[in-house]
Amino acid sequence: VAGKGKLPGEFDLIARYFAPLAAKAPGALGLKDDAATFQPPAGMELVFTTDALTADLHFLRSDPPDLIARKMLRQNLSDLAGKGAKPLGYLMTTALDDGIDEAWIAKFAEGLARDQAEFDIALWGGDTTSTPGPLALTATLIGAVPAGRALRRDGARPGDRIFVTGTIGDGIFGLAAHRGELPDLTEPTRRVLAQRYVLPQPRVALGRMLAEQGLAQAGMDVSDGLAADLGHMCVASHCGARVEVPSVPLSDAVAELVAADPALIATAITGGDDYELLLAVPPERVPDVLAAARQSRTEIAEIGVFVPESGLTFLDRENRPLAFEKAGFTHF
Amino acid sequence: VAGKGKLPGEFDLIARYFAPLAAKAPGALGLKDDAATFQPPAGMELVFTTDALTADLHFLRSDPPDLIARKMLRQNLSDLAGKGAKPLGYLMTTALDDGIDEAWIAKFAEGLARDQAEFDIALWGGDTTSTPGPLALTATLIGAVPAGRALRRDGARPGDRIFVTGTIGDGIFGLAAHRGELPDLTEPTRRVLAQRYVLPQPRVALGRMLAEQGLAQAGMDVSDGLAADLGHMCVASHCGARVEVPSVPLSDAVAELVAADPALIATAITGGDDYELLLAVPPERVPDVLAAARQSRTEIAEIGVFVPESGLTFLDRENRPLAFEKAGFTHF
Numbered sequence: 001v002a003g004k005g006k007l008p009g010e011f012d013l014i015a016r017y018f019a020p021l022a023a024k025a026p027g028a029l030g031l032k033d034d035a036a037t038f039q040p041p042a043g044m045e046l047v048f049t050t051d052a053l054t055a056d057l058h059f060l061r062s063d064p065p066d067l068i069a070r071k072m073l074r075q076n077l078s079d080l081a082g083k084g085a086k087p088l089g090y091l092m093t094t095a096l097d098d099g100i101d102e103a104w105i106a107k108f109a110e111g112l113a114r115d116q117a118e119f120d121i122a123l124w125g126g127d128t129t130s131t132p133g134p135l136a137l138t139a140t141l142i143g144a145v146p147a148g149r150a151l152r153r154d155g156a157r158p159g160d161r162i163f164v165t166g167t168i169g170d171g172i173f174g175l176a177a178h179r180g181e182l183p184d185l186t187e188p189t190r191r192v193l194a195q196r197y198v199l200p201q202p203r204v205a206l207g208r209m210l211a212e213q214g215l216a217q218a219g220m221d222v223s224d225g226l227a228a229d230l231g232h233m234c235v236a237s238h239c240g241a242r243v244e245v246p247s248v249p250l251s252d253a254v255a256e257l258v259a260a261d262p263a264l265i266a267t268a269i270t271g272g273d274d275y276e277l278l279l280a281v282p283p284e285r286v287p288d289v290l291a292a293a294r295q296s297r298t299e300i301a302e303i304g305v306f307v308p309e310s311g312l313t314f315l316d317r318e319n320r321p322l323a324f325e326k327a328g329f330t331h332f
Numbered sequence: 333v334a335g336k337g338k339l340p341g342e343f344d345l346i347a348r349y350f351a352p353l354a355a356k357a358p359g360a361l362g363l364k365d366d367a368a369t370f371q372p373p374a375g376m377e378l379v380f381t382t383d384a385l386t387a388d389l390h391f392l393r394s395d396p397p398d399l400i401a402r403k404m405l406r407q408n409l410s411d412l413a414g415k416g417a418k419p420l421g422y423l424m425t426t427a428l429d430d431g432i433d434e435a436w437i438a439k440f441a442e443g444l445a446r447d448q449a450e451f452d453i454a455l456w457g458g459d460t461t462s463t464p465g466p467l468a469l470t471a472t473l474i475g476a477v478p479a480g481r482a483l484r485r486d487g488a489r490p491g492d493r494i495f496v497t498g499t500i501g502d503g504i505f506g507l508a509a510h511r512g513e514l515p516d517l518t519e520p521t522r523r524v525l526a527q528r529y530v531l532p533q534p535r536v537a538l539g540r541m542l543a544e545q546g547l548a549q550a551g552m553d554v555s556d557g558l559a560a561d562l563g564h565m566c567v568a569s570h571c572g573a574r575v576e577v578p579s580v581p582l583s584d585a586v587a588e589l590v591a592a593d594p595a596l597i598a599t600a601i602t603g604g605d606d607y608e609l610l611l612a613v614p615p616e617r618v619p620d621v622l623a624a625a626r627q628s629r630t631e632i633a634e635i636g637v638f639v640p641e642s643g644l645t646f647l648d649r650e651n652r653p654l655a656f657e658k659a660g661f662t663h664f
Contacts, residue, residue, distance in 0.1 A: 027377075029484075032568065034411040034553060035381040037482050040372035045359075048456055049367040050472060052425035054463045079366040093384035093470050127384045133465020138425050140382060140472040150369050152361075221366060236364065 006101040010128055013102075017109040018123060025089055025122035036091070036125040044144040049079035055097070055135040060178070065104050066111030067198050068137070073115045075223070076141040078202035078275040082221030084151040084211020085143030087204060089124040093138045095131035119204060149211045151219030156237035156280035158308040160217050163279040163289060165203045165300050167251040168226050170196035172271025177253075184260065185253060193253040200275035205296035207277060215289050218280035225270045227324055229278055231312055237280070242313045243304035245269070245322060266324050269314065280306055338433040342460055345434075349441040350455060357421055357454035368423070368457040376476040381411035387429070387467040392510070397436050398443025399530050400469070405447045407555070408473040410534035410607040414553030416483040416543020417475030419536060421456040425470045427463035451536060481543045483551030488569035488612035492549050494636040495611040495621065497535045499583040500558050502528035504603025509585075516592065517585060525585040532607035537628035539609060547621050550612035557602045559656055561610055563644055569612070574645045575636035577601070577654060598656045601646065612638055 007013060014031050022028035027037040040046060051072070055061040059068050073090065080087050092112075096105075116122060124142070174197025176182050177190045185193065202221070210216045218237060222229045226248070234241050245265060250258060258264045281289050286302070293300040307313075314322040339345060346363050354360035359369040372378060383404070387393040391400050405422065412419050424444075428437075448454060456474070506529025508514050509522045517525065534553070542548045550569060554561045558580070566573050577597060582590065590596045613621050618634070625632040639645075646654040 032564070033485060034555065035379050035415045035417075037415070037477070038378045038380065039479060040376075040378055042374075044372075046370045046372055046378075047367050048370065048423055048474075050423040050425055050457060050459055050470075052427050052459045052461050052468070052470065054427055054461065054465065054468075057461070057463065083367050083369070085367075091380055091382040091472055093382055095384050095386055095468060125380055125382060127382055127470075129384050129386065129389065131386045131389065131465065131468070133386065133463065133468070136384070136386075136427060136463070136465070136468050138382075138384065138459075138470045140423055142380075145369070147371060153365060223366065232364070 008102065013105060014128060017105050018126065021109060021112055021116060021123035025124050028122065028124045031125065038124065041144055043147055045147045045150060047080055047083045047085040047143040047145055047150060048140065049076050050138060050140040051075050053137045061135060063198065065108035066114065069108045069111030070115045070199060072137055072139050073112065074200050074202050074275065076139050077119055077204055078200065078221040078223065080141055080143040081202045081204045081207035081277060082151060082219060083145060084149060084207045084219065085145040086208055087119050087121045087141060087143045089122045090139050090141045091124050092126040095129050095136040097131060097133070097135040100135065145211050149214060151207065151211055151216055153218055153220050153233045154236035155218035156233055156239055156306045157217055158239050158306050160280040160282050160306045161286055161302050162241060162243065162304040162306065163281050163300055163302055164222065164226065164249065164276050165206060165298050166201065166276040167249045167254065168274055168276065169254045169268025169271055170251050171273025171275070172267055173254050173257060175273065182257070185256065189253045189256065193251065196251065197273060200273070202275055203277045203298055206293055206298040209292040209296055210279065210289070213288065213292065215285050215292060216279045216281055220278055222274045222276045222278050223272060225272045226274065226278070227270045227312065233278060233280065234310065234312065240307045240309045240311045241304060242307050242315065245314050246317050247301060247303045249299065249301040266322065270324050340434065345437060346460060349437050350458065353441060353444055353448060353455040357456050360454065360456045363457065370456065373476055375479055377479045377482060379412055379415045379417040379475040379477055379482060380472065381408050382470060382472040383407050385469045393467060395530065397440035398446065401440045401443030402447045402531060404469055404471050405444065406532050406534050406607065408471050409451055409536055410532065410553040410555065412473055412475040413534045413536045413539035413609060414483060414551060415475070415477060416481065416539045416551065417477040418540055419451050419453045419473060419475045421454045422471050422473045423456050424458040426460050427468040429463055429465070429467040432467065477543050481546060483539065483543055483548055485550055485552050485565045486568035487550035488565055488571055488638045489549055490571050490638050490640040492612040492614050492638045493618055493634050494573055494575065494638065495613050495632055495634055496554065496558065496581065496608050497538060497630050497632050498533065498608040499581045499586065500606055500608065501586045501600025501603055502583050503605025503607070504599055505586050505589060507605065514589070517588065521585045521588065525583065528583065529605060532605065534607055535609045535630055538625055538630040541624040541628055542611065542621070545620065545624065547617050547624060548611045548613055552610055554606045554608045554610050555604060557604045558606065558610070559602045559644065565610060565612065566642065566644065572639045572641045572643045573636060574639050574647065577646050578649050579633060579635045581631065581633040598654065602656050
């Protein structure tokens, strides 16, 4: 059982770096088994989500390994947040390229450990292989939500208010900042923005409260861009939406960029990777949703209303509709 | 939302080829959502397993796409069989290389559909992306077993009989046959052997019966090679094993190869990819296990016994111990 030179053998690697991440999951059997067992909690529905990440497509190969690990988890945690689920555990596959050494793995495992602690999840199982191609990672996350309470995309009704958490556009501008673009920003501002791309904040706590208390008619996470994801929600719900663009919450950095070039608001609204929540809230539930947001310390903003007519309208400060060239992010 | 030239766009691809595979899983929400929901059956424990497959490492890129799909499922189904679980569903990620066209996807989906029908499972969710590297696939399978009944590796006790299903060595010699090696075999024999590599037969029905009826002290699937996997079972169970090599069941093709070169028995016993079951059966349960095998139409053979002393002994026809150079398959 020889290693690849730079790396210990598969079983040693798992025992040294990954098995400790599974210590709190008895069904993971110390990662010594081909499969993990899990006793589902009574009265709960499970929620599953999976993502495949390839180096230099979905993250930069040169990124710090701990941050690659955490972003991988957080993207998926955001999908669980969008269903209102409590995260439980995950399975992970790693196809390691030739340049990966033991220090890289150690740092990668450190990132996993950190977000496992932050989001109270454990590693349940996985598969570790090598690849002649680019480093490739997948994570499958499992969460639980009270049966029948999962947030869905198809529940928005005309008259429901549109809410989003956090700020919009940090994903796409954060990527540009992370790549060292956006030279007009000051260095601290650029760094804050890049950090938002590298380490998004999945809105797990608020998502869970919304599902448990039945506060949102529809909910999902914003990952393909606000415009595209709102479009998805409208199509699923057989309605349309009208967004007041000046109400869309922007970070200071993105607000600064948009102030300098107002056309960039379209980039913010169509860009991907925000990992915020998008919600349809009946008017009478608005106070409860605001209370839940306060309680979970989540920024939230009302940005418009669902309407009976299909289609999306984005209105500027003078109530003129904006047109976007690009509907949203797709993977190819 | 433009495609990559050869391919329709991501959403079209999913709608056309993958969504039909999710039709029987209401929680998959037509693959239009970021996550799937699933109501776990009462009294059951869930079993999870995942595998990452990279073209030309784990399968040949030139293999028929339907067979690539089916082998991907079957490898994981074999892990579920090794736990005695009933397969329920799966999540899949596909990182498509530049050469993949719509016909490839159509055929790949056809293979998935075929084995979904054969093993009564549905697609629950996934992620479809492109990659500049080799085609990469992962599948995460979910199964269920009566709570507390999952087969484990650590239950073998001295005196338990060692059983294996099917035939051993077809994985490694089947790969050679599939690559067009083994010129001494007749073409029909070579083809049968290659087929065993390309399309293994996970022993799901027998695995389920063993778990449900509590017939095996320990059980797992043989995927890293009989010697390595028996070693894993012995280490987990704190015992050893003695195998009568002439009792190890061989296919006609492998028997022919071993007859011509007796040293090849070591290759059969240490080679990977057999996807058979390995079981520890107390003597008083042997008749029940044989009955379950008959009922599930699974070939099964007793090949030895677990012993108190740690370590594996493989005895030839003259009761002399064999030595193997290679302990088993690892991924690097």
